[in-house]
Amino acid sequence: MPEGHTILRLAREHQKLFKGTVLHVDSPQGKFAEGAELLDGGRLIGVQAFGKHSLHRFRPFEDGPPRFDLWLHVHLGLYGKWVTGTVPLPEVVGQVRLRIWNDEHFAQLRGATVSEVLTAEAVKALQARLGEDPLKSKDAGATSYAKVSRSTKAIGLLLMDQAVMAGVGNVYRAEILFVHRIDPHRPGNQVSHEQWQSLWADLITLMRAGVRAGRIVTTAPADREKVRGPVRRDDAHYVYRRHGMPCRICGTEILMEEFGGRRLYRCPTCQAA
């Protein structure tokens, strides 16, 4: 269930469990067998998140090749998942792409779109093709806005373009556009600088909240049916997967359409063209 907030959370968890220790790596499924051989016995230097990508930095044994650091690159895709626990390793059930473990903890990966070993150069190339990550942003998303403001493509597509900004997925896309009352079809070059700064600031707030909570909640308490206590799943969003239901703000029926190969949700009244 991965947008950028999930990956940052995961990177922190893995650092806590594995950083500085020597790791065993294997691939019960076999699809990562070669990579596992390269990394097995290496020391974990750290784990970083870049948008929806995670990078585990390994320092392989010094008495055998390779002598340079290597990175485990994982992209969870739509249904990839890491699970962690304490040793011993559980029995393999189903397709386990890869496992890493030390004396105390293990983590195992299933279903990822990408699992590969990268050199420092390839890591640089990966980072170079990714846009600014709101979770790491130190300015008002200036680099991303430079791309958005020059584009005639719809803002709803630009928000999902990982080269424009990294880490935003279908949920945050739908919700942030609703919160700012922007029609997803509006061209990027018709989003004002002020609108952008405000949108970016909220994106940071919402994504950071997502990291803390481990889930995406975008609704303000006053806009929920159940105002107090833990946020119910059906109270967590304004428009995402709420098509056919009334808008929390104006009561208009929320719409859903295919847009750029993904489902797009919006309120036609609040987000009028």
Next chain:
DNA sequence: GCAAAATGTCAAG
């Protein structure tokens, strides 16, 4: 109890 969809990306054609 089963089918369809899901917070995503890439390669093939």
Next chain:
DNA sequence: TTGACCTTTTGCA
């Protein structure tokens, strides 16, 4: 543009 990835959840019987 389509299918693959191949797990988990959801929705309908």
